[in-house]
Amino acid sequence: MTGPRPQALLSVEELSVSYGATEAVQSVSLEILPGRCLGIIGESGAGKTQAFLAMMGLLPPQARVTGRASLEGQDLLGAAAATIRGRRMAMIFQDPMTSLTPHMRIGDQIAEPLVTHQGQGWSEARRHAAALLEQVRMNDIPRRLRQYPHELSGGMRQRAMIAMALACDPKLLIADEPTTALDVSVQAQILALLRQLVATRGMALAVITHDMGVIAALADDVAVMREGRVVERGPVARILGAPEHAYTQSLLAATPRMEDVGAGSLAARSGCEETRLSVRGLRVNHSVRASGWRKPLTLVAVDDVSLRLDTGEALGIVGESGCGKSTLSRALLRLGPLTTGEVVWLGRPIEALEGEELRQIRAGMQIVFQDPFASLDPTMTVEDIVAEPLRALRPDMDAAHRAARVAAMLRDVGLGPEYARRRSHELSGGQCQRVAIARAMVLEPKLLVCDEAVSALDVSIQAQLLELFATIKRDHGTSILFVSHNLAVVRRLCERVLVMYLGRVVEEGPTEEVFLRPRHPYTRMLLEAVPLLDPVRERARLEAFVVQGETPSAVDRPPGCHFHTRCPAAQSACAERSPEAEPVAASHQVACLRWREIAGQGAPKIS
Amino acid sequence: MRRGMNKGTRIALVALGLLAMLALLAPWITPYSHEYIDWQHQAAPPQLEGAHWLGTDRLGRDLFARSMQALRVSLLIGVLASLVSVCIGVAWGATAGYLGGRVDAVMMRFVDIVYALPYIFIVIILSTLFERGSIAALFIAIGAVGWLTMARIVRGQTLGLRHREFVDAAIASGVRTPQILWRHIVPNVAGPVVAYATLAIPQMILYESFLSFLGLGVQEPFASLGSLINEGAQEMESSPWMLLVPATLLTVLLLAFNLLGDGLRARAEGER
Numbered sequence: 021m022t023g024p025r026p027q028a029l030l031s032v033e034e035l036s037v038s039y040g041a042t043e044a045v046q047s048v049s050l051e052i053l054p055g056r057c058l059g060i061i062g063e064s065g066a067g068k069t070q071a072f073l074a075m076m077g078l079l080p081p082q083a084r085v086t087g088r089a090s091l092e093g094q095d096l097l098g099a100a101a102a103t104i105r106g107r108r109m110a111m112i113f114q115d116p117m118t119s120l121t122p123h124m125r126i127g128d129q130i131a132e133p134l135v136t137h138q139g140q141g142w143s144e145a146r147r148h149a150a151a152l153l154e155q156v157r158m159n160d161i162p163r164r165l166r167q168y169p170h171e172l173s174g175g176m177r178q179r180a181m182i183a184m185a186l187a188c189d190p191k192l193l194i195a196d197e198p199t200t201a202l203d204v205s206v207q208a209q210i211l212a213l214l215r216q217l218v219a220t221r222g223m224a225l226a227v228i229t230h231d232m233g234v235i236a237a238l239a240d241d242v243a244v245m246r247e248g249r250v251v252e253r254g255p256v257a258r259i260l261g262a263p264e265h266a267y268t269q270s271l272l273a274a275t276p277r278m279e280d281v282g283a284g285s286l287a288a289r290s291g292c293e294e295t296r297l298s299v300r301g302l303r304v305n306h307s308v309r310a311s312g313w314r315k316p317l318t319l320v321a322v323d324d325v326s327l328r329l330d331t332g333e334a335l336g337i338v339g340e341s342g343c344g345k346s347t348l349s350r351a352l353l354r355l356g357p358l359t360t361g362e363v364v365w366l367g368r369p370i371e372a373l374e375g376e377e378l379r380q381i382r383a384g385m386q387i388v389f390q391d392p393f394a395s396l397d398p399t400m401t402v403e404d405i406v407a408e409p410l411r412a413l414r415p416d417m418d419a420a421h422r423a424a425r426v427a428a429m430l431r432d433v434g435l436g437p438e439y440a441r442r443r444s445h446e447l448s449g450g451q452c453q454r455v456a457i458a459r460a461m462v463l464e465p466k467l468l469v470c471d472e473a474v475s476a477l478d479v480s481i482q483a484q485l486l487e488l489f490a491t492i493k494r495d496h497g498t499s500i501l502f503v504s505h506n507l508a509v510v511r512r513l514c515e516r517v518l519v520m521y522l523g524r525v526v527e528e529g530p531t532e533e534v535f536l537r538p539r540h541p542y543t544r545m546l547l548e549a550v551p552l553l554d555p556v557r558e559r560a561r562l563e564a565f566v567v568q569g570e571t572p573s574a575v576d577r578p579p580g581c582h583f584h585t586r587c588p589a590a591q592s593a594c595a596e597r598s599p600e601a602e603p604v605a606a607s608h609q610v611a612c613l614r615w616r617e618i619a620g621q622g623a624p625k626i627s
Numbered sequence: 628m629r630r631g632m633n634k635g636t637r638i639a640l641v642a643l644g645l646l647a648m649l650a651l652l653a654p655w656i657t658p659y660s661h662e663y664i665d666w667q668h669q670a671a672p673p674q675l676e677g678a679h680w681l682g683t684d685r686l687g688r689d690l691f692a693r694s695m696q697a698l699r700v701s702l703l704i705g706v707l708a709s710l711v712s713v714c715i716g717v718a719w720g721a722t723a724g725y726l727g728g729r730v731d732a733v734m735m736r737f738v739d740i741v742y743a744l745p746y747i748f749i750v751i752i753l754s755t756l757f758e759r760g761s762i763a764a765l766f767i768a769i770g771a772v773g774w775l776t777m778a779r780i781v782r783g784q785t786l787g788l789r790h791r792e793f794v795d796a797a798i799a800s801g802v803r804t805p806q807i808l809w810r811h812i813v814p815n816v817a818g819p820v821v822a823y824a825t826l827a828i829p830q831m832i833l834y835e836s837f838l839s840f841l842g843l844g845v846q847e848p849f850a851s852l853g854s855l856i857n858e859g860a861q862e863m864e865s866s867p868w869m870l871l872v873p874a875t876l877l878t879v880l881l882l883a884f885n886l887l888g889d890g891l892r893a894r895a896e897g898e899r
Contacts, residue, residue: 295643356797382801398813408799408810461798 026401027093029191030075031053035077035087037070045072046248047087052241057218057225059239059256061271063478064449067226067248072194077101086435091192106137109187114197119181120169126153127165127288130184137188152183157213172571174341182213187219193217193388194230203340204549205506206570211237211551212562230478231569232275233551236260236558244268256555262432274483276508277553289568292430296466296499297329297352297385304344304351304360308435308575319575321347323523326359329467332493334500336510336531338546339520340571344620345503348520349469353385354378366466383413386460390472392452396444406430413463425462433458435487448480457485461492468492468503474509486513507550511535516607519543520584522574525601527606539610539619541587553616589618636890642883646876653695661696662848664688673868675712682868684858694872697850701880704765704851705832711770712831715823716777721812723778724785731778735782738775745771750834751843765844769834773827780823784816817895826888829881836877852877 028051037045045067052058055595060068074085077097082508083484089096094104113119121129130152131145143576146165153161155511156179169177178198195214199207215238218225227238233254235242242259244252244267252265263269304322322344329335339346350356352363354370363371370381388410389395396405406426417425426435433454444452453473460468470489474482490513504510510517510531518533518543519527527540538544548565552558569586578585584594591614599611612618644703657680669687669690673680673752681690723734739751753768788794788811805817830882836853845851852873 279827349796353799355799379801382799385823387797387799389792390791391797395796397793397797397811399817400810408797408802412803412806413801456796459800463800538791 025048026155027167028052028089030089030226032071032089032323033077033087034086035071035074035089038066038132039075040084041246044083045074048245048248048250050243050250050253052224052226054224054486055218055222056240057227059235059242060245061230061235062245063230063480065247066245068245071194071245072111072196072226072228074103076109076194077105080110082511083482089150107188108191109194111194112181112198114200115602117169117177122169124168125165126167126172126180127166128167129169130180130187133184133187138314149183152186153180155179155186155217156183158183168477171383173206173314174202175209175570176524178202178210182210182217186217190223192224192226194226194228197230199234200229202230203571204460204507205340205494205545206506207551207555207564208549208565209568211364212565213439215559215562217442222285225293232260232479232549232553233558234274236553236563239555241397244271260553260555271479272553274479275553276479276483276486276506276512287418294331295328296331296366297501298327298364299352300326300362300364302326302348302363303350303359304347304357305359306357307428317575320577321521322351325520325525325622326525327518327525327528329499329501331466331499332497333516334502335494336514336517337480337501337503337519337520338505338510339509340505340546342522342571342574343520344523344574345520347472349471349501349503353387353469354382355387380413383409383463384463384465385467385469386455386463387469387471388453388460388473390475392449392456393444396452398444401441401443402430402435402455403427404461405455409459409463410502426458429458429462430455432461434484439597450477450485453477453481453485454488457488457492461496461498464496465537467501468498469503471545472505474500475504475506482509489513500586507546519546522571523579524582525609526583527608527610528601529604539604539608539615540583541589541614541618542583543587572577581611589614633893635886635897639661639740639883639886639890642879642889643853643887646698646880646883647702650695651696653664653692656693657689657695659689659692661693661850662688663692671865672856673872681732681872682866684869685862685866686862690725693850693855694852694876697845697852697855698880699875700849701832701853702836704769704835705828705884707714708765708770708773708831708835712773712777712827713820714774716774717781717813717816717820719774720778720781720783721816723786724782725789725808727786727789731782735779738778742775747837750838750848755843759842762852765835765838769838773831773834775849777820777823777827780819781816784819788812788815805828819892822894823858825884825891828888829884831879832877832884833875852880863894 030052030084032048034044034047034049035595036043036047048071050058062068070079073079073570074083075089079085085097091104091108095101096104115614127146130149131142134140134145134148135142142360144424150161153164158164159398172180179604198214199210204212211234217223225238229235231475240558241258242254243250243258244259244265252259252263252268259268260272263272302322302325306319306321307316325348327335337348339345343404344470352356354373358371361371365381365385371380378455403483406429407422410422410425427440430437430439435454437453439447439451447455470477474485477485485511489500493500502510502514514531516529517531519534519540521542527538527543528532533549534543540545542607548561572585578595580595580597581599584590587594594613597613599613601609601611602615603614604610639751660829666685667689669685671681671683681694683689685692719734719877723731748769749772753771784827794807794811797811835844835851836856840850840857854879855873856870859873
């Protein structure tokens with residue numbers, strides 16, 4: 021390289037953090053140049069957050085920190101560091117709800133540090149707060165300033181957090197998993213915002229993430245962390261394009277990509293086909309208590325949904341949070357409420373079954389939930405958990421047979437006999453999820469519902485579990501209903517996909533057909549919102565990303581086509597008429613008034 | 628996993644252990660029974676070298692022997708009544724919280740109504756229904772009132788557990804409702820229940836002492852700490868030890884149970 025090397029803004033040398041004998045961070049060295057973005061990537065437990073909490077002075081008192089860290093040459097770990105931290109560094113976290121004080125209005129919350137740290141008057145600080153919200157492109161600012169955190173959506177809360185972090189004009193912004201809790205369309209908006217802030221303010225950014233897509237979108241330089249150590253460092257193009265360390269290579273290989281040729285490799289139909297589950301006109305209404313004495317509101321969670329699932333088939337249900345995909349999957353398992361509609365399971369309507377009859381059919385349909393820890397009873401051992409369905413529904417089986425069956429099942433999901441006596445707190449997230457899968461599969465069900473079953477897990481574990489699901493499908497002919505917000509994962513496993521928006525199915529068809537030739541503008545938006553692992557294309561994508569706003573509340577759905585408020589192709593008719601599902605091709609349906617007109621516009625990026 | 632106990636909890640455990648051992652071993656420590664009347668020493672003051680370490684009462688019965696017998700009664704009633712209240716309260720609260728809806732509303736309104744009645748009044752009525760002075764009647768009566776708070780606590784905990792995914796997974800696995808309550812809900816509320824039950828024991832002991840003080844509880848020749856305090860209070864000016872001995876025992880006992888209960892509660896809350 022030519023020219024003098026610029027002075028590093030943040031420089032960290034041999035930073036270590038330990039708790040007793042456990043070393044969370046082991047001699048990490050990093051540097052960030054002014055105006056640059058450093059991405060720190062690693063799976064859970066890699067110590068990436070711990071390292072930055074140490075620099076922010078936010079670690080619990082029993083943590084022991086050694087090494088050196090300085091910002092603009094000033095020490096960050098010593099006693100005098102508190103003032104530097106507050107003024108020149110700011111940090112935003114994954115969950116903006118827990119980082120905002122629930123009882124303070126957004127405006128006051130942003131203004132408070134300006135009053136206390138910079139001695140501004142309250143009215144001046146409030147004007148400043150409004151300007152900051154403008155910078156983070158918040159809409160409807162005068163109203164937002166008076167709202168409380170719970171009144172804002174997830175994306176708006178994250179914007180408010182960023183505004184707070186910017187209040188004292190930091191030189192370095194640390195973003196810890198800033199978009200992990202957000203829907204894909206909102207994630208794209210926040211990533212674009214962070215990029216633009218770094219460019220316009222000349223601020224440096226450290227982004228901590230487990231998601232290669234976020235790295236591709238934001239980072240100039242990347243540090244890969246594993247088990248407390250930095251295993252590889254380099255510019256983003258090289259790390260993503262030609263990684264040297266084996267761990268980086270395995271991380272990249274495990275990350276599901278939309279642009280993969282041969283995606284859907286795990287989707288393979290078995291020969292015989294017969295409809296196992298069919299759902300017609302399913303509707304789920306919830307009654308929501310309104311404030312004061314007003315009448316309860318009706319929330320339409322699932323609105324007139326029909327679907328069909330065959331033997332050995334995997335059907336993906338995709339959509340953002342609040343689209344009703346989980347409610348739908350629970351309703352058709354008869355785990356949740358069901359207002360009207362018909363659910364036919366193996367030729368028999370089950371929507372009105374109760375008591376013993378309902379209990380008996382449960383043997384054929386099982387579910388795996390999102391949160392691996394919450395889905396296992398903390399007081400029970402692994403073998404008791406897996407044996408429970410057998411005890412309940414196979415009373416004919418004696419104890420010896422049951423034990424043998426449980427042991428075989430644990431082996432099938434890749435857990436050795438040494439796990440049988442453990443409890444959930446002694447297992448990792450991936451192991452817990454394997455136990456949950458073993459519990460679901462022990463009765464050899466014909467239908468397995470996976471409700472975001474891999475979403476909470478690290479990519480390498482995710483990839484292993486997807487293989488496991490594919491094996492289950494192939495070897496047992498189990499039908500899988502795979503509910504997920506992650507399109508790349510769905511594309512890898514499912515033959516058919518169903519796209520939902522605010523309770524309605526907007527598009528349905530074979531996965532490749534829908535993903536390569538999406539007809540509904542919402543499907544297009546979802547596809548365009550998936551991060552790419554190529555930094556150049558990813559940045560171009562963020563600049564071109566047009567869809568603004570977030571999914572409206574299901575209590576107050578827009579009339580006509582529910583998507584018209586955010587649709588780039590919407591016309592006045594879209595707000596008046598509700599679109600019916602129309603066939604596009606064999607078994608490909610779309611519910612959009614204008615799908616014929618917009619079909620030719622803007623080829624989606626993965627074709 | 629196991630965290631150290633704080634000092635208070637440890638002291639409480641030691642004190643309770645000592646008191647329980649004293650109460651159980653008293654017949655072998657002292658030659659006197661609780662009903663033996665020593666005509667030579669009536670209302671004798673405590674003296675360590677003498678025949679009666681803690682003195683005698685007005686009739687000449689050994690105060691140590693009587694206090695230890697009273698301590699056995701108090702501990703027995705406290706523990707048994709607390710057990711009764713745990714059994715009823717856990718079953719009631721878990722059922723109401725798990726089933727929810729109308730069942731919950733009816734069951735918990737019943738609790739509210741019983742709460743609203745003056746509890747001592749109920750205990751008095753119940754203990755008069757049984758044979759006068761029967762210990763069994765006493766603890767059934769006290770436990771029957773004590774379960775109300777337990778039911779509320781367990782219901783609250785159950786509401787939080789009902790929508791946890793492991794409960795849904797159990798439903799999906801075809802587990803019957805009573806089994807779900809027994810295998811999933813009850814073990815998961817055990818922490819707070821044990822803590823609260825420990826805090827309930829001193830309350831039960833206090834109820835019993837209060838009833839005995841009023842003359843509705845344990846009858847002569849048996850004594851309980853409450854009845855001893857009552858007797859002692861009548862001789863307070865001439866022979867203060869008759870009041871001080873049972874009163875000190877009661878205070879130490881209540882304090883120890885309260886400290887232990889607080890320690891357990893802090894642990895149970897820490898786990899959440």
